[in-house]
Amino acid sequence: xxxxxxxxMSLFAALALVASACxxxxxxxxxxxxxxxxxxxxDSGTDDGTVEEETDEGGEGxxxxxxxxxxxxxxxxxxxxxxxxxxxxxxxxxxxxxxxTFENSAVAGGAGTNARAVLASRLQAGDPPxxxxxxxxxxxxxxxxxxxxxEPLNFLYDEQGWLDVMPETLIPLISKDGxxxxxxxxxxxANVMWSNPTxxxxxxxxxxxxxxxxxxxxxxxxxxxxxxxxxxGEQWTSLHLMETIMLASMGPDAWNGLWDGSVAWDSxxxxxxxxxxxxxxxxxxxxxxxxxxxxxxxxxxxxNAAFNxxxxxxEGFFRELGKEPGTDYVWSATPGSDGVFQFLSDSFVLAKxxxxxxxxxxxxxxxxxxxxxxxxxxxxxxxxARNDADRSLYGEYLLSAMDDWASNTVVGSxxxxxxxxxxxxxxxxxxxxxxxxxxxxxxxxxxxxxxHAANG
Ligand code: GAL
Numbered sequence: 001x002x003x004x005x006x007x008x009m010s011l012f013a014a015l016a017l018v019a020s021a022c023x024x025x026x027x028x029x030x031x032x033x034x035x036x037x038x039x040x041x042x043d044s045g046t047d048d049g050t051v052e053e054e055t056d057e058g059g060e061g062x063x064x065x066x067x068x069x070x071x072x073x074x075x076x077x078x079x080x081x082x083x084x085x086x087x088x089x090x091x092x093x094x095x096x097x098x099x100x101t102f103e104n105s106a107v108a109g110g111a112g113t114n115a116r117a118v119l120a121s122r123l124q125a126g127d128p129p130x131x132x133x134x135x136x137x138x139x140x141x142x143x144x145x146x147x148x149x150x151e152p153l154n155f156l157y158d159e160q161g162w163l164d165v166m167p168e169t170l171i172p173l174i175s176k177d178g179x180x181x182x183x184x185x186x187x188x189x190a191n192v193m194w195s196n197p198t199x200x201x202x203x204x205x206x207x208x209x210x211x212x213x214x215x216x217x218x219x220x221x222x223x224x225x226x227x228x229x230x231x232x233g234e235q236w237t238s239l240h241l242m243e244t245i246m247l248a249s250m251g252p253d254a255w256n257g258l259w260d261g262s263v264a265w266d267s268x269x270x271x272x273x274x275x276x277x278x279x280x281x282x283x284x285x286x287x288x289x290x291x292x293x294x295x296x297x298x299x300x301x302x303x304n305a306a307f308n309x310x311x312x313x314x315e316g317f318f319r320e321l322g323k324e325p326g327t328d329y330v331w332s333a334t335p336g337s338d339g340v341f342q343f344l345s346d347s348f349v350l351a352k353x354x355x356x357x358x359x360x361x362x363x364x365x366x367x368x369x370x371x372x373x374x375x376x377x378x379x380x381x382x383x384x385a386r387n388d389a390d391r392s393l394y395g396e397y398l399l400s401a402m403d404d405w406a407s408n409t410v411v412g413s414x415x416x417x418x419x420x421x422x423x424x425x426x427x428x429x430x431x432x433x434x435x436x437x438x439x440x441x442x443x444x445x446x447x448x449x450x451x452h453a454a455n456g
Pocket of ligand 1: 077111293
């Protein structure tokens with residue numbers, strides 16, 4: 001218990017750093033200024049985005065140039081923008097490492113709900129893929145590192161000069177005891193609301209910026225005949241909705257306090273946040289449990305719902321369908337959370353005893369490269385983890401996300417692995433599952449208090 005508390009404390013020290021590093025500037029231009037910590041930018045790293053610059057001084061990495069064979073990479077990116085983004089990075093890999101066959105072992109299901117169960121049983125059986133997708137934060141440190149399932153990658157960071165180009169504030173979220181355990185490919189934002197501009201203007205609704213305005217807007221739409229103004233999908237998307245509404249209701253400091261132990265789960269502000277969540281849920285579609293996050297986004301595109309609260313991979317899906325930003329859809333922070341960037345980061349790891357270690361290192365080298373990230377992210381709907389993106393490749397939404405990442409208060413996501421490890425998150429998820437059936441706020445809060453007591 002005490003160890004877990006220490007882990008959480010160091011996570012939150014890191015998150016506080018992220019917040020202060022990103023919160024100090026004033027709407028700066030993340031990519032052109034080089035970084036949210038611009039004074040750390042340097043051109044002296046060995047990585048200019050091409051793997052040709054690999055050096056041989058990699059210590060444990062060795063020289064993987066010219067590696068052959070195959071590499072098995074595991075993720076949950078199988079559709080709607082996500083598969084296309086992964087394909088774009090695989091294409092880069094095909095040019096940098098033509099001798100290696102890429103084995104794509106993606107398992108379908110948003111937020112990795114199915115994939116992570118498959119991965120867990122493979123790890124349990126001692127049959128790891130060479131590399132897999134894991135979220136920066138407690139999912140990585142509290143799960144795979146804690147179980148000794150992945151290798152440190154300091155040698156690759158040294159070789160590739162990545163400490164010069166990755167936000168230094170992200171590094172503690174993927175490190176333990178001085179070891180760095182993954183290669184972040186992106187930064188996603190969780191607290192985004194996607195809206196149908198025609199539905200809103202037809203109903204004479206201005207974009208809501210507070211929870212009260214949001215609820216009033218949904219009331220107006222409901223009395224105009226729209227049964228479910230807020231589109232929602234299967235259970236993990238309700239957890240996602242809950243965390244963004246709690247953040248909007250409580251504010252970033254109290255949200256952080258839930259995870260570092262300084263705000264009590266049985267406090268009045270948690271009760272109020274859960275009541276807000278319950279109110280908002282009252283405007284969602286009754287068939288949500290049968291819909292994917294893409295289906296929920298489609299309801300907005302089709303004008304069958306006005307709003308969907310979902311991470312910015314939703315934009316990757318919209319763009320993949322050829323939809324036009326500003327016309328087919330618009331975006332804003334989840335009402336009540338403007339100025340706060342609730343983040344998560346997808347990263348790739350190196351399995352302990354990876355069957356194809358050299359090929360896996362070659363894959364990770366591309367995942368961390370400028371070329372790989374600038375191929376992947378514009379399609380995936382995320383901004384690169386690296387601070388040297390070519391802004392000309394990114395659309396209007398992602399450029400705004402880069403600016404917000406550099407200027408907003410940054411907090412971590414629960415659903416996507418930053419603030420709680422798997423065991424805590426899964427207890428919270430079970431409590432939400434019951435809440436979706438009984439809508440009893442007091443029961444939910446009691447279950448959340450118990451989840452904290454068992455894991456926090
Ligand atoms: C998140 C992941 C994103 C996206 C999303 C929906 O957990 O970080 O990259 O894949 O799930 O599947």
